[in-house]
Amino acid sequence: MKKIILSFCAIAVLQSCIVSTAAKAVKGVAKVSYKAVKGTVKGVSWAVSKTNGKIDEDRIDGTWKVVGVYKGSFETFTNDQNPDTSFESECTDGFDQIIFNARKSKFRQVHCGTEKEDWQKYDFEFGKNPLTKEKENYIEYNSNNYISIIDINSKTMILEGNLMPKLAFSGGKLYLLEKVN
Incomplete structure (x- = not known):
């Protein structure tokens, strides 16, 4: 028993x-x-998961075309069931783009492929971002402006922050970029 x-x-x-x-x-x-893909913009998908660990700075090198803008933070985006990721460019010829030169640690914004702004020096960091207070990959420029690198692969990059002032005024904080070259 x-x-x-x-x-x-x-x-x-x-x-x-x-x-x-x-x-x-x-x-x-x-x-x-x-933490799966939230949708696509012009055939380019928004990745939702944040990159873990340090990203090689050379991966951001090149010309990146802006294809999507989300009006909110990354945290808001991950909690949004149907995020509005529409982005209509004002450009008739060309497109809004960001050019990164990783060897010289500089980037510049180009509006519609013709209106080029001055090169801005940046520092690529992995650590506690002073703005978000999280350990992540980020870019610091003009001594107190920060852009978080959410995700990057050979075709797309997602950045959070005040990347393009003209889009930030309308509430854009999360940017989907597609590699041009």
């Missing part, structure tokens, strides 16, 4: 462990699926 009761207790304990582990797995899957 002791063996039967002991067996039932052992089965009950094992079953609770299995149920607990399964619940954790479901929570993990739910978090991963929540």
Whole structure:
């Protein structure tokens, strides 16, 4: 009789462990699926997950075309079920772009492919961003302006901050950029 009761207790304990582990797995899957792609803009997808770890500065090098602007922060974007990511360029010829020269640590904004602003010197950092207070990849320019690098791959880059003043005045804080060259 002791063996039967002991067996039932052992089965009950094992079953609770299995149920607990399964619940954790479901929570993990739910978090991963929540951090999936939120949609596309002109065939370019918005990545939602933030890059973990240091990004190689050379990855930002090149010309990046602005294809999407979200009027809100990255945190707001991740919680928004249907984010409005529409972006209509004012340009009839060309496009709004950001050119990064990683070797010289400079960038410049170009409006409609013709109106070029001056090159701005920047520092590429990985650490606690003074603006967001989070450990992340960010760019500091003009000694107290910060742009967070949310995600970057060979085709797209997502930046958060006061990247383009003319778009920031209308509330734009999160930018989807597509690599041009």
